[in-house]
Amino acid sequence: MIREGTRALIRAVGRSIAASLVPPAPRRELLVIQPDHLGDGILALPALRWIRRTYPSLQLTLAIGPWNVPLYETVSVCDDLLVLPFPGFSRERPRTPLAPYRLLVQEARRLRRRSPLAAIVLRDDHWWGAWLCKLAGVPIRIGADHPEVRPFLTHPVPLRSTHVAARDIELVAAFLRILGIEGTNTEVSPDRFPLTWPIDTAAQEQVRRLLRDHGVTEPFVVVHPGSGASAKCWPATRWTTVVGALQQRGLQVVLTGSTGERPELETITRGIRMPVTILSGVLSLAMLAELLRLAQLVIGPDTGPLHLAVAVGTPSLHLFGPTQPERFGPWGPPERHRILRSALTCVRCGNIGPDRKLGLGCMIALTPEQVLVVVDELLVSSRER
Template identity: 55%
Template sequence: MTRDFVRRLVRRLGSTVPALPLAPSTRREVILIRPDHLGDALLTIPALRALRATEHRLYLTLLVGPWTREVFMLRGLVDEVLVASFPGFRREPTRNPFEPYRLLFRLAGSLRRRGPMALVVLRDDHWWGAWLGALAGVPVRVGADHPAIRPFLTHPIPLQSQHVAARNLELVTALLTVLGYTDDSRPLAPEAYPLVWPSDPVAARAVRDVLERCCVTAPYIVVHPGSGAAAKCWPAERWATLVDTLAERGYQVLLTGSASEHALLATIVAATSSAPHNLAGQLSLPELAELLRKAALVIGTDTGPLHLAVAVGSPTVHLFGPTRPERFGPWGPRARHRVVQAQLRCPRCGDIGPDRACGTACMMAIDVDDVLGAALELLESRSIR
């Protein structure tokens, strides 16, 4: 019996499994499920801030993967953070095809005992999370009107927006309407619902120490070459050329990445003549935020740290290949952010699965000069100072 067969069978039968009885609760708890990684987590912040800003006092609980728990520990953003190692988002194979469903039933029992009044599935196609809410007997279950999750929802919402941040805002607005609350009528745009990340004095001091150790005295640019999906990678030699060109113009360049990306960054450094600093694996998430906050510019692919750069107010250049900037682009003032993508006839397929390696045509078609031009435009613009 293959994994795909098990998955299809369970999804088909899932909506017919009776829900567990819900425990009574006087707490006005709303469970929000966000299973994915850093970028999607950050793009949830405007919706959470909108919920928190309403006069209706709801107890907000986030159910997230361990990989984004730190994002949601911001003071006052939510009341509680629950962690689950969501199947399909671990970036490692599941050995037992039945394990995701054992976890599902365990979590359903846990949610049933909490007795939440509502649940919101923030990812359009997350049928596992939607079924979790149905199995736990949560009376109000809100999510996108997507075929994969529609059978498990009480209120499937036809979303009109393209951008993920706006879609999150649509869902929480729909939740308030379903619960009988009024919501504001501001446009679903960054100006009305900004993406922000608060400063951290402790992390800022640590970053000052890093900059002193690296002898960074000139305005610096942060380059984040890595990505959680190989299909979004840009060739190392092009990063090296870009870094050297920026260094020739008087900017010191810092390369950032996770510990697992150290080899990639080392390859880039080895191909340069300017020897940029390799900070892979050396910064916590709050420290990375503070490093980005002080940068003259941040350059990278469609990845979480670039959204973090937007959140701290730094100007950014985003390289887009298989994913669509209308959906995942910078959620911030247009004057401060640039998207660079190849002008190919093929549609943005969105295929960033593990079977796709580096070197996709849409990333290979991005020229160094295009990225450099966008970077210099921002660096020379008075509007970002």
């Protein structure tokens, strides 16, 4: 942590730098800052598509972390990507306490050369991104009316919604109102602003070949047990029970995850008599989307691929522990995308930091029996459609 006196000095230096440089005339470019990882990046798609539909002539640039480049290169929602290693989101500790502030000055100079007309900071508490825009001299700076962000904005927006997707849409509506565009006072809901993912026929054919090579035929269920935050994960033994029960119901099971998650996936398969297909580190994001589209059901914790399942329209079951489903739950029809969380009073604490490891009480409180009850309900409803 940096002491308040040091932080005040850094801010004073930043103001001095900003005042000493006159930015060029702003061009017709909107910069949208989205520092988060895959899940929040997917949830931003309805808001970004609204900008594109409403103002197609506007140059739309996304400032994202390198972790979300595959997402925004796969879906066409912007004209350009500005890749930044956002402090606090890289899941690595800064080398020195001053490193985030040095990066701030460096990136502000780069952004000043672009000279965008406006910027929207999607994450409501992202003071670093808001400060970046102010330091770069962006004329219109929009974000949530959050105490850590407000000082750097020209237009702090009091947000009514709780869900991340809805809050992103509210911020876009504020930007459109500033431009004088009508029709922005509209209902914010998944029906009005659906989360979708276009079919990629080439990727789907690759997935079909991969499934044939592994002997997987429909119907099958995808289980994605991993997450970037260990606190959101369910114990492997619980997944083993669920996978075995799915096989007893006549369903093949495909486990997905990153290369680094393969040992955990292999642990899940131990003790299961029938073969389970593991696809770890072999799927591009486009292929993962098509795999989920072909599945009958997708199960996992609060993680990006579960939002991808919602986007492709496959029924899904989301296991929630310390995170808030009201904020991060599925942005889609609730009858097709179900949430399961424990009755513990401490749930939704939001504490998923690196010191919070696998095995939290709120996740352990979820039983395989509870999961299978919801699974059966989703399987019945999916067959009836």
